[in-house]
Amino acid sequence: MARSAKLTSIDAVREMAVALSVFGDEATAAxxxxxINVRRAIDWISHDRKDYWTTExxxxxxxxxxxxxELHKALTYRKVxxxxxxCREERAIVEKAKRRAQMAEEVNRSLPGWAHRIEHAVRELxxxxxxxxxxxHGELPRALSALNQMxxxxxxxxxxxxxxxxxxxxxxxxEADADRPADDATDPAEDKEQNDENVGSPLARRQTAAxxxxxxxx
Numbered sequence: 001m002a003r004s005a006k007l008t009s010i011d012a013v014r015e016m017a018v019a020l021s022v023f024g025d026e027a028t029a030a031x032x033x034x035x036i037n038v039r040r041a042i043d044w045i046s047h048d049r050k051d052y053w054t055t056e057x058x059x060x061x062x063x064x065x066x067x068x069x070e071l072h073k074a075l076t077y078r079k080v081x082x083x084x085x086x087c088r089e090e091r092a093i094v095e096k097a098k099r100r101a102q103m104a105e106e107v108n109r110s111l112p113g114w115a116h117r118i119e120h121a122v123r124e125l126x127x128x129x130x131x132x133x134x135x136x137h138g139e140l141p142r143a144l145s146a147l148n149q150m151x152x153x154x155x156x157x158x159x160x161x162x163x164x165x166x167x168x169x170x171x172x173x174x175e176a177d178a179d180r181p182a183d184d185a186t187d188p189a190e191d192k193e194q195n196d197e198n199v200g201s202p203l204a205r206r207q208t209a210a211x212x213x214x215x216x217x218x
Contacts, residue, residue: 010154017147024140031133038122045115053111057104064097 071090078085 010151010158013147013151013154017144020144024136027132027136031129034129041118045118050111053104053107057108060097060101060104064101067094067097
């Protein structure tokens, strides 16, 4: 026995395919942006920061040496007899240069560890990204093809289904109009009743009596 489906709208399948296609385009663009940002992060920590702090370490040692030379000069030229000058300003500059050199050393020692942690995070991210990329290049085209085939099948089914016929009333058919009596037509039974009423009226009785007298006189 043939079975039929109740179709109210097939636009939902087409809209689903469009939305899925838009998602695929946006997800692909997001993965491309992610690859660019990951490469930038690796280059920044492995090359840019490494070069910067290597240079900064060398400069901090140079500034520290200059500050120590200035302090030694101040102590030498300001010394009078057994009096040793404080040279507070020069000593403060030396301490600042030492702190900068120590920080540069710590950063340079930490850079390999930072690079290692970033590479580990990138590997984890790459695994998740690969799953999404595989879905976009494999499952998504198959899903879009299935939706497209479904849409074609539904359109074919809708086109082959007979149109729904609306019931018609007897009053609107030509046969009903032909059988309907005219407005000015009278029923024979109604005519007979009307004649009987006229015969029984006083006017009818007088007319009948006058007719009988005329017949006798003649």
